[in-house]
Amino acid sequence: MAKRQLLKTINRVAILNAIKAHGAIARTDIAIYTHLSPATVTSLTAELIRDGLIYEKQAGISRGGRRPILLALNAEGAVVVGIKLAENDATLALTDLNAHIIKQHTIRLDERDPESTSQQLARGVDGLLAKAGARRSRLLGVGVGLAGMIDSQAGICRVSPHNGWREVPFSQLLEDQLDCIVYLDNNVNALTLVEQLYGAGQHVPNFLVITVGHGIGLGIVANGQVVRGANGGAGEFGHTVVDPSGFECTCGNHGCLETFVADAWLVRRAQIRGLDVDSALALTVQAQNGDARAVEVFAQAGEVLGCGMANLVNLFNPALIVISGEGVRAGDLLFGPMKAAMQRHMFAQLAEDLEVCIEPLTDETWARGAAGLVLERIFSLPALD
Ligand SMILES: [Zn+2]
Structure with a gap:
């Protein structure tokens, strides 16, 4: 991108974020928050209005003189x-x-x-x-x-x-x-x-998102940036090895974390214990009804997941971990043993200010x-x- 164009893009983003953060804001205040000149604010806000991204709202409170026009995000404009x-x-x-x-x-x-x-x-x-x-x-x-x-x-x-x-x-x-x-x-x-733009991760420069369900996913935000790795392959938490002599995973390796925690593997481990279930949902119901073998499958999964998460905490020192995914349906069956294992294996200093937040997730999300x-x-x- 040419330097001039890049500068303009950066300034547009700065203005949009000032408006997003303050709800409705006068041009003079945008100039103060963004350290941009009033002329730049005037010309770029005119452009943003033309693009339908912001609009002129009602007049604000006067500090003497004419009441300023407030600019707001035109959430439905695009x-x-x-x-x-x-x-x-x-x-x-x-x-x-x-x-x-x-x-x-x-x-x-x-x-x-x-x-x-x-x-x-x-x-x-x-x-x-x-x-x-x-x-x-x-x-x-x-x-x-x-x-x-x-x-x-x-x-x-x-x-x-x-x-x-x-x-x-x-x-x-x-x-x-x-x-x-x-x-x-x-x-x-x-x-x-x-999560970073609108959810629990707003204003949190270091956080992790872990999804449990069909597979086990990991999103990493370090110093305010999503970490993707050299080839876009960072975050394959589900395929970190837990038991090298364990079951063969879909990736071809043996004993990946997924082979303990992902939905299909929960079902398989339940079947090995003699349970007649064909879905993770059915297994959850069995466990909720008090079947000890079903409870044990989730307990083992939680333990393995918690150990893996303790490793992540010791590696990344996040302030927040958001856990989501269809697997959240298991609730404390999974997360009770998970939290216990995390507590046992995390560095105590890193655990002190760590927040863990569990959110349900659907296809819509x-x-x-x-x-x-x-x-x-x-x-x-x-x-x-
Ligand atoms: Zn694997």
Whole structure:
């Protein structure tokens, strides 16, 4: 990006964030908060009003003289679409600039190859806009979150285990279909961005997001930045080895953390104990009804998860850990033993101010996370590389 353009983008983001943080604010106060000249504030806010991102609200309180016009975020002035791309279906959510979901729907994916998937998703986006009565011109961009190793800068899916994709330039494919900008990222990173922008992670420079359910995911925020690693593969917490002589995992290694904690493995371990269950939900019900074998499966999973989390705390020293995912349904069956194991294995000094927050998660939240991929570009500073 040319230096002039970059400077302008940075200043626009600074102004947008000042407005987002204060609700409604006068131009003179924006200049004070952002340290920008009044002339720059005037010209950039005019541009933001034209783009529909902010609007002139009622006049504020006078400090002598004319009452100043307040500027506010035009949350509904523009929309974004977030897509959670799963194995057999995709959940699409249309959100405003505050990541509030306006409309959402789930579509079945009949074909899984990248080309057909992009066509089906494009139809899904058009259908969603029509349902919400939103004009196409208001769509700022589309974010897609999926499991796997994603190069978010290049918009390339390096490896996705669920649909067997390798080296797929999916952002480009979908952009060709939709004729609007498309951002691609690992689904847990997308969720982490939403926590950082709007959720528990706001103003927390160092925090972790752990998802439990179908797989075990990890989003890392260190010094205010999402850590993606050299190839977009950081955060494969589920495939850290817990027992080298354990069961063979879907990744080909043995004894990964997932083989103790992920839904399919909970079921398998329950079946080995002689329980007749075919889903993690059914197992949860059995355990809630007091079946000792079911309780034991969750206790073991919690213990392994808690040890792994203690390792993460000792590595990253986070101020906050958000635990989410479909697996949250197990509640204290899982989190009781998990917390106990964490307490035993964390450095006491690191545990002192650590907050652990457990949030339920649905497909809708995952899709909202994907919307965060677009929103992040609006409210965050561009990467300097
Ligand atoms: Zn594995």
